[in-house]
Amino acid sequence: MIERYKLAERLMHWVAAFTYLYLLATGLAFYSPHFYWLAQVLGGGPTSRFWHPMIGLVFVGTVVWMWTQWKADMAMTAADAEWQKAIKYYVTHEDDKVPPSGKYNAGQKQFFWIMFFASIALLGSGMVLWFTDSVTWSLRWLRYASILLHVLGFLASVAAFIVHVYMGVFVIPGGLRAITSSHVPKEWVAEHHPLWLAEVEKK
Ligand code: HEM
Numbered sequence: 001m002i003e004r005y006k007l008a009e010r011l012m013h014w015v016a017a018f019t020y021l022y023l024l025a026t027g028l029a030f031y032s033p034h035f036y037w038l039a040q041v042l043g044g045g046p047t048s049r050f051w052h053p054m055i056g057l058v059f060v061g062t063v064v065w066m067w068t069q070w071k072a073d074m075a076m077t078a079a080d081a082e083w084q085k086a087i088k089y090y091v092t093h094e095d096d097k098v099p100p101s102g103k104y105n106a107g108q109k110q111f112f113w114i115m116f117f118a119s120i121a122l123l124g125s126g127m128v129l130w131f132t133d134s135v136t137w138s139l140r141w142l143r144y145a146s147i148l149l150h151v152l153g154f155l156a157s158v159a160a161f162i163v164h165v166y167m168g169v170f171v172i173p174g175g176l177r178a179i180t181s182s183h184v185p186k187e188w189v190a191e192h193h194p195l196w197l198a199e200v201e202k203k
Helices: 007-031 033-041 045-070 078-085 087-091 106-130 137-171 175-181 186-192 194-202
Strands: none
Touching: 007 033, 007 045, 007 137, 007 175, 033 045, 045 106, 078 087, 078 106, 087 106, 106 137, 137 175, 186 194
């Protein structure tokens, strides 16, 4: 067995997952009356409005923490460019035509960077929406820009999130085990991340 995620990494990941789900539910409730029932389930409109920005800070905190820990592993390499070119074979499960990947494949790295930049956009725009009264009327363009940026950050992150959960839970058996209980079998690493296996064995 090979250790893939340390305890702190797993804890941070699951705090990110649950805070993101809360933000998604309450954010949808503010966005459309069709989803307002979500806020009611979560304690009511005013309660959701109070906690949404606070929980948002916790979520962004976890993403920044991930960045401090994983940024080296998430850097794009020449091997990722090759993997990217062969993505159609990855999707059609023609694994023999997919170039080997390191600890994370190019798709996982792209997911990380989308979440990272979306979080920064959501934080910046969210602060303006949180303290709107402090933004003077002459700076109203900033309010409008923040609404747009918040929606764009939401759309980018939710699209990436759906693919991430689908891949992690349904497509790659064993990934969920890694992020819940730390270790993965050597055969799993050899199949999905052979360049990483070579690195681990060298150490
Ligand atoms: C219910 C929600 C979620 C589920 C089921 C889930 C599932 C997983 C799984 C199975 C892995 C391990 C993949 C592997 O090592 O091969 C993983 C890794 C990871 N997760 Fe999540 N995740 C969720 C939410 C999130 C959220 C909200 C973020 C926000 C930043 C996130 C960020 C990451 C990152 C950066 C990794 C490592 C790279 C990668 O595998 O993509 N996850 N997740």
